[in-house]
Amino acid sequence: MKILVTGGAGFIGTNVRRELNERGHSVVVFDHQDRRGQLADGEEFFLGDVRDATAVTEAAAHCDGIIHLAAVLGTQETISNPRPSAETNILGSLNVFEAGTQYNLPVVYAGVGNHFMRLQGTGCYTITKSAAEDLARMYNAYRDGGRITIVRPVNAYGPGQSIAAPYGSSKVRKIAPSFACRALTGTDIEVYGDGTQISDCVYVTDVARTFVTALEHNADTGRPTQAPVEVGPLTSVTVNDIAKLVAEEAAKLTGREPVGITHLPMRPGEIPNAVVTSDTSTLQQIGMTAKDFVPLDEGIHHTVRYYAERWLPSWLDSQRVSA
Template sequence: MKVLVTGGSGFIASWIRKELLARGHSMLVFDHQDRRQQLADGEEFFLGDVRDATAVTEAAAHCDGIIHLAAVLGTQETISNPRPSAETNILGSLNVFEAAAQYNLPTVYAGVGNHAFRLIGTGCYTITKSAAEDLARMYNLYRDGGRITIVRPVNAYGPGQSVAAPYGTSKVRKIAPSFACRALAGAPIEVYGDGTQISDCVYVADVATAFVNALEYTAVHGPTERPVEVGPIESVTVNDIARLVAEQAAILTGREPVAITHLPMRPGEIPNAVVTSDTSTLKQIGLDAIDFVPLDEGIRRTVDYYAQTWLPGYLAA
């Protein structure tokens, strides 16, 4: 199968591409940033933006299936400037779904693990991504060619995730690189809120497996009956994650574990929030969360990655 991967230069996409290639698929990497120099054998590049319906339709015409990842990310970032997320996450997804229906292509759409938060107030990212889920359901119900499976990963983490300020250039702060870089640098880990909120994390390789399984399932059987929720069996708090990161960084640096400090929650973040997944939905695509990488092992791999790839440059600066 030749797969169109929108947002194909992103973190999760990079792991999905590896999984697709490992299974013998080829792909068309669609992204608005030109990173064709990073292509592997079996990959082609299409420079385009999902907001451009013509570009999306042209790319889809050359493929047998779609994994739709392109999105504007961020919680408080999308509150202060909601228009880009609305244009990309809603209208961009509409362009993808319309092209998929035109060519009768099996499609997997990346939803959000905290989709329920749209009912109690959160950032435009969750609102817009959830609105696109509603569009996907409409296409499946009423449009010829509507073959869209929704996959909702919780917080994906692992090697390769971009680092935000003050340790990197990313505009969106993600929990694993933020905690890991601070701990490796010897700075206290900063946790927003009291840290008792539950924010489940899932290793990115398991997320990639779920997306590819979902696409292969949809190609044969059509969309799954329920959204596929990708996450761990056991839930943990943000404080638990911070402690695991601090302990692994201490092993690597030979220092005592760094302290964990608490900051006020940011706009769009909900006190006592619970972000978990219904892992029973994985059975629809032949997976079981019991086989996923355990959190302690995933954190070890992730902190090791930043120690090897990020820390030397930081210390040399």
């Protein structure tokens, strides 16, 4: 099949494309910035914005399925400036759903693992992504050709995830690179809140496998899953547990003692003592099980090593130059 991947140049999108290619599918990357230089052999590129209904419809007309990942991310960031996330995450998703339904295509939509938190005063990212889930259910229930499978990963992590300030240029702070970069440079890891909140993480290759498997299931059966497919680990851990794992792995790689943990006030949009987990039994709908997922300690090992080898040398060089 030829699969359109919106947001295909991003962290999850890159891994989804790799999984699609390995399974013999053709890939069309849909992005509003020219990312042709990042394409693998045989991949196609469509320059467009999901907010542009005409562009989305034109791209969908030439494909056999859609994996919709494009979104404006961020918790605190989308509170201070909610309009971009509303336009992209709601209206952009509406355009994708309309195009997929018009051509009776299997569509997989990336929901959020903390969807329930929209009722508790969380950020615009969760609100808008969850609103798009409601739209997907409407299409499936009432529109001929509505075939939208919702896949809800918890926090995806792994090699290659973008790094936020002060160590990188990303505008959105992600847990794994944030913890890894601080630990590798000998700086205490910063944790918002007391760290006892549960925010499960899932290795990005497992997320990618789930998206592609969900699409294939939709294509084979001609219909979406009955319930959203939730992607996460079998065993939950706290944010403090994750920080300690990262600190210990960084210590092995650098030869230093493990760094400590500094606790900061919760940011707007974050809820103290939150429990963000997944119902992994929903994976059975597409013939998968979380028992096959990469264990957290193994995933942290690969992730911290990636930043130690690919990011740390250049960062150390930049510090020597600035000094």
